[in-house]
Amino acid sequence: MRAMYFLCAFLLAISIFNNPASAQSCDGLMRPIAMFSCFDAEIAALKEEESRLYAAQLDDLSGPERSALVREHNRWAGSLEAKCAIPDMGFLLPKDALVARSCLMDQYRDRFAKLATTKTATLSRLNDHPQQVVATKSYFTIVASGTTEPDARTHFERLRSSFPFESFALYPPNSEQYNWTIVLASYVSHARATQSAALARALAITLTPVVWRMPDHVDLSGWMPVASGPLDAPDVRQPDRKAVGPNRRPLDQVATAKKVLTCYNERASNNRLVTVEQMFLCSGVWITPKALLRCALGQQCPVYPDTVSGRAALDSALAARNLTRTSALMLSEADIPAMPTKTDIERCNVATNSQNAFTDCVMLTISADKKALIDCFSKKTEGDRLLCFTDKVNDPNLALQVGCAIRGTPSAESVLACNPSAELKTKAEKIRDCVKQAGSYASAAGCVTADLPDAQKKMADCLTKTNTAAGSADCLGNLSADYAKARQLFDCMNSGGKGVWTNCAATAVSGDAARAVNCVGDGSKSSTDIAICLLGDKLEVRTAQHVLTCISSGRSASSLIANCADGILDAKTSQVLSCVSNANGDKSQLAGCAAGAVLPPDAARVVSCATTSSGATSFALCAAGPAMNEEWRIAAECAVETGGNPIGFAGCTATQLTINELTKCFKGGIGTSCFGKNNTIVLTLTNAFNDLTNGPGPNNEIVKAIRAVGEVTGGPNSVINNPRQLLGGSNSMINNPGQIWGGQNSVFNQIAGGSNSEFRKVLRVMDPSSWF
Numbered sequence: 219m220r221a222m223y224f225l226c227a228f229l230l231a232i233s234i235f236n237n238p239a240s241a242q243s244c245d246g247l248m249r250p251i252a253m254f255s256c257f258d259a260e261i262a263a264l265k266e267e268e269s270r271l272y273a274a275q276l277d278d279l280s281g282p283e284r285s286a287l288v289r290e291h292n293r294w295a296g297s298l299e300a301k302c303a304i305p306d307m308g309f310l311l312p313k314d315a316l317v318a319r320s321c322l323m324d325q326y327r328d329r330f331a332k333l334a335t336t337k338t339a340t341l342s343r344l345n346d347h348p349q350q351v352v353a354t355k356s357y358f359t360i361v362a363s364g365t366t367e368p369d370a371r372t373h374f375e376r377l378r379s380s381f382p383f384e385s386f387a388l389y390p391p392n393s394e395q396y397n398w399t400i401v402l403a404s405y406v407s408h409a410r411a412t413q414s415a416a417l418a419r420a421l422a423i424t425l426t427p428v429v430w431r432m433p434d435h436v437d438l439s440g441w442m443p444v445a446s447g448p449l450d451a452p453d454v455r456q457p458d459r460k461a462v463g464p465n466r467r468p469l470d471q472v473a474t475a476k477k478v479l480t481c482y483n484e485r486a487s488n489n490r491l492v493t494v495e496q497m498f499l500c501s502g503v504w505i506t507p508k509a510l511l512r513c514a515l516g517q518q519c520p521v522y523p524d525t526v527s528g529r530a531a532l533d534s535a536l537a538a539r540n541l542t543r544t545s546a547l548m549l550s551e552a553d554i555p556a557m558p559t560k561t562d563i564e565r566c567n568v569a570t571n572s573q574n575a576f577t578d579c580v581m582l583t584i585s586a587d588k589k590a591l592i593d594c595f596s597k598k599t600e601g602d603r604l605l606c607f608t609d610k611v612n613d614p615n616l617a618l619q620v621g622c623a624i625r626g627t628p629s630a631e632s633v634l635a636c637n638p639s640a641e642l643k644t645k646a647e648k649i650r651d652c653v654k655q656a657g658s659y660a661s662a663a664g665c666v667t668a669d670l671p672d673a674q675k676k677m678a679d680c681l682t683k684t685n686t687a688a689g690s691a692d693c694l695g696n697l698s699a700d701y702a703k704a705r706q707l708f709d710c711m712n713s714g715g716k717g718v719w720t721n722c723a724a725t726a727v728s729g730d731a732a733r734a735v736n737c738v739g740d741g742s743k744s745s746t747d748i749a750i751c752l753l754g755d756k757l758e759v760r761t762a763q764h765v766l767t768c769i770s771s772g773r774s775a776s777s778l779i780a781n782c783a784d785g786i787l788d789a790k791t792s793q794v795l796s797c798v799s800n801a802n803g804d805k806s807q808l809a810g811c812a813a814g815a816v817l818p819p820d821a822a823r824v825v826s827c828a829t830t831s832s833g834a835t836s837f838a839l840c841a842a843g844p845a846m847n848e849e850w851r852i853a854a855e856c857a858v859e860t861g862g863n864p865i866g867f868a869g870c871t872a873t874q875l876t877i878n879e880l881t882k883c884f885k886g887g888i889g890t891s892c893f894g895k896n897n898t899i900v901l902t903l904t905n906a907f908n909d910l911t912n913g914p915g916p917n918n919e920i921v922k923a924i925r926a927v928g929e930v931t932g933g934p935n936s937v938i939n940n941p942r943q944l945l946g947g948s949n950s951m952i953n954n955p956g957q958i959w960g961g962q963n964s965v966f967n968q969i970a971g972g973s974n975s976e977f978r979k980v981l982r983v984m985d986p987s988s989w990f
Contacts, residue, residue, distance in 0.1 A: 251304045254322060261319070263416050264326040271333040298325060320601035327421075330384075343403035343414050344387050344446055347439065351432060357411035359403040360428040361386070361418050362627075363395075365802065370398030374445060381421060387446035392438055395430075396804050402427070404443075426631045428806060475519040477501050479906055482510065482547070491546040494536065498524070498543075499746060499763060502771040504532045507539070508553040508848055514906040515555070515873050515899065520852045524768070525781045526789045526826035531843035531851070538848070554899070556584045556872045563883050573884045580880055581868035588853045588871065595854075596862025603862075604838055607854075611842055619824065620838045628828035628837040630793070633821060634813035642816050649812035653805055663798050666811045673697050674791055681779070681799045690775040690799060691765045698786045704753055704762035711745045712766070719748065726752050761785030776800035780826075789822030790814070793829070875899050 254261040272291055279287055299306060302321035343359070362377065364370035367390070374388045377400060389399045402423065403414035408431075415427035432438060481500035485492035497505050504522040505513070513519040522532040536542055558580045566579035585592065594606035608617040622636035634646060652665035660682050667678040673696055680693035695702035703726065710722035719741070723734035726749075737743075737751035746763050753759050761783060768782035779787070780796035787795070797811035814825055827840035839854055846854070856870035869877055875898050882892035 249307060251299050254319065261322055261326075263419070264323065264421070267417055267421075268326055268329055268333075271330060275333055294329065298322065301325060317602075317605065320599065320605060323601060324599050343406055343410065344385050344401070344443075345405040347442060348405060351405070353434065355405050355407055356432040356434075357403070357406050357408050358399075358401050358430045358432070359406075359411045359414035359418065360399050360430050360806075361402050361424045362400040363397040363807070365397055367398055370400065371445070374400050377423065381423060384421070384423070385446065387443040389441065389443050392441050394433060394436055394438070395806075396802070397807070401443075424627060426629065426810060430806070472516075472519075474501075474503060474521060475513040475516060478503070478505060478510065478513045478519065478521065483907060491548075493544050494532075494541070494547050495543045495760075496744070496746070497547055499744075499767050502767060504528065504543075505547060506532065506535050506848065507541075507548055507550050508535075508852075510547060511549055511553045511903075512555070512852070512873070514549075514903055515875050516902065518852070518856075518870065518873060520855065523830070525830050526784070526793070527823050527830060527840050527843065529784070530823050531840075531846075534844040535848040535851075549903075555876060556868075557876060558584055558880060558883075560888055563880075563888060567883070567885060573881055576884045577877065577881055578865055580883075581865055581872070581877065584872050584876075585864055585868040588850070588857070588867070591850075591853055591857040592862045592864055592867055594862065595857040595860075600833075600835060604834055607838060611845075613842075616838065616841055619841060620834055623828070623831075623834040623837045628831050628834065629810070630797070630813035630817065630825045630828060631810060633825055633828050634817055637817075645816045646812040649815055650809045653809045653812070656805070659803050659805060659808070662805050662808050663801075666794065666798055666808060666815050669815070670791060670794070674787075674795065678795055678798050681775070681795060682803075685775055685799075685802055687769045687773050687775050687778045690778050691769060694761075694765065694779075694783055694786065698758045700753065700756055700758035701762050701786055704749055704756075704759040705765065707749055707752065708745060708762055708766050711748070719745075723748060723752055757785035774800075780829075788819060789826065790817070790819040793822060793825055875902055 248256065255265050256262070272287075275287060276284060298304070302318045302325065304318050345355075348355070362370075362373050364373055370388060374386060377384075377386050384402065387401050387404055389395070389401060389404075391397060402418055403411050406414070408429070411429045415429055418424050418427040478497070478501050481497055482492060485496055485500060494505060497510075501521075502524065504524060506522070509520050509522070513521070522528045522535075533543070536545065562580055562583040566576050566583075570576040570579050590610050591607075594610060595603050597603045597606060604620050605617075608620050619633070619636055622632050634642060637643075649665050649668075652668075653662045656662035656665060660679060663678055663682050664675070667675050670678065677693050677696045680696060681690060684690060684693065691705065695705065707722055707726040710725065711719050720731075720734050720738045723738050724731050727733050733752070737748050739748075743751075746760070749759050749763065750756075764785065765778065765782050768778045773782065776796045776799040779799055780792050783792055793814050794811060797814055798808065801808040801811065817825060823844075824841055827837050827843075831837040831840055835858055839851070839858070843851060853867075853871050856867050860866035860870055879892050879898045886892055
């Protein structure tokens with residue numbers, strides 16, 4: 219049955235993107251390899267591009283060189299079936315077909331790199347501005363855009379690195395294009411621009427290329443690219459198109475950990491309890507007990523980003539421990555990183571003769587239970603890595619969505635494109651046509667927000683008139699009077715210090731001085747607690763505080779709407795309005811909001827993953843996040859960051875402190891030389907929470923927690939001597955698969971997994987018992 223799911227996923231992915239572009243006959247019986255180029259648009263486009271590059275090379279050669287190239291090309295083409303394990307006749311098993319497809323993609327890309335680095339360069343579609351622009355050659359193929367030059371240049375270099383066999387050009391804004399644009403073709407015919415757009419989709423440069431025509435009435439004679447051309451020295455390795463998030467880069471993790479610890483030490487002083495939500499309001503990131511301990515140990519601070527998808531993964535991790543965002547955030551000895559065992563330490567001490575060899579020997583045992591992740595993310599190509607990962611997750615929906623995402627930068631458009639619903643796609647196309655034909659930007663925005671309630675339409679109109687986070691926060695006032703009142707209170711309290719809090723409070727409750735004094739108290743309360751006392755514990759009040767936190771952390775206008783208004787906007791609406799805000803007057807970008815507008819609410823989290831991920835790998839980890847055991851989620855990020863290197867992976871998951879302590883065990887005694895009660899881990903935690911450990915006596919919560927950590931990391935009852943299962947260390951990577959895609963009637967379970975899905979309908983039809 220599992221094999222049937224993956225067969226269906228593969229066939230559905232092909233049918234969704236079915237647009238044969240090969241000149242070969244696709245009727246009647248054919249060899250398996252021909253089926254790829256007949257019924258898989260991406261393989262067909264790659265095959266056509268290879269033919270063009272080969273023909274260009276051939277035209278430039280003569281004599282023995284030309285004959286040598288013909289022989290070499292024939293050998294390459296004839297070896298594809300053997301290299302990709304495609305049988306000459308018959309059928310492919312579902313998993314074999316997926317592997318073969320990934321192999322073919324790699325073979326073509328490697329071929330392009332070779333053809334592009336020999337005597338003739340890659341076929342360039344980039345032309346200089348002609349002396350006179352003619353209508354027939356005034357088309358461009360735009361593959362990416364950015365609002366600022368640094369962002370655009372970063373994207374430009376990433377494209378050149380990922381696709382070294384292609385040439386790109388980076389153009390500055392002009393009177394018709396308000397953003398920086400990256401093009402694959404310039405000053406070409408409409409047919410050539412359209413072909414380039416098809417190639418961009420096939421090569422996974424982007425799923426949504428734009429064919430743009432330079433207007434006749436506009437003089438752009440001075441409009442020139444600021445950078446162009448292919449990468450000078452293409453890399454052989456194909457890296458993941460994954461941008462490590464702001465809390466995953468080592469340098470940023472140090473700053474994040476410092477901020478987290480500062481906030482916790484301040485909030486938990488005098489033995490006070492600090493909640494998950496209070497820590498967020500201070501630090502700007504979401505933290506679980508496990509993340510708090512990791513941040514305190516240094517090197518790795520696996521916090522959750524403040525996004526729709528990040529909060530979904532956070533809530534899942536908290537729920538697994540019967541916690542919520544309003545629960546107290548406490549250190550727990552159950553959250554210590556992976557530790558070695560006495561048996562392995564003693565065995566490696568006997569088997570090795572140097573400290574380095576000893577350390578490597580033990581570290582390999584630390585990561586042994588996560589071997590499945592190491593095996594997956596050590597594979598050569600991103601396609602193979604993700605095929606392996608989705609196979610381990612064993613969810614056909616994830617396999618299908620990741621298969622679509624790997625074709626380009628994930629987006630709401632890619633999520634929609636991977637859905638078989640013709641109705642949704644038709645509706646999105648109508649919105650795009652409406653945007654294109656609209657006379658003004660405001661009316662174009664109305665095309666996107668047509669199905670929203672009137673109050674949210676009014677807010678969308680407000681967003682078209684501002685491009686600041688504070689302006690967007692003001693627009694939210696159109697939706698809720700309680701939010702507007704709370705925001706006014708917070709603005710007042712933030713503007714003049716605690717000396718004016720009582721006056722601000724009195725204003726908020728219409729002059730009720732006694733109530734104001736009672737709620738403000740002695741000034742030790744937080745502004746959030748005061749606001750809740752005055753206005754009630756309402757979502758609108760908490761949202762107002764959330765919004766102010768987002769403004770102070772430097773969120774953009776669109777990011778604020780997408781991620782900070784969850785108390786008064788549902789996830790889908792916030793993403794649609796954020797998209798409108800992000801378009802910032804550019805109708806071509808506004809057309810890209812159509813997908814988010816038509817996808818149902820249960821798609822919002824996956825759309826959030828798509829819009830906050832820059833590649834298929836980060837999208838896959840994000841999409842699977844809520845269902846993954848937290849320990850495995852951290853391990854998966856380590857596997858990606860270390861490329862599946864076992865030693866590097868162990869160092870990432872176990873932390874450097876464990877490794878430092880482990881080196882002391884070489885030819886030494888456990889409990890005396892290493893992993894004693896005052897080991898490196900205990901000393902580091904004591905130092906991290908120094909202000910709290912020197913607080914009110916030996917029984918305060920942080921002192922008790924560090925004492926417990928000391929007991930499990932050192933001494934006779936430690937996990938070194940008595941290995942046992944700790945909280946969060948489940949051997950199961952996926953705790954709750956249902957949290958990936960929602961209920962049985964979810965839009966995603968209609969694709970593959972649910973009882974009402976299209977796949978299930980196909981399977982029922984194939985079941986002979988249903989034929990009568």
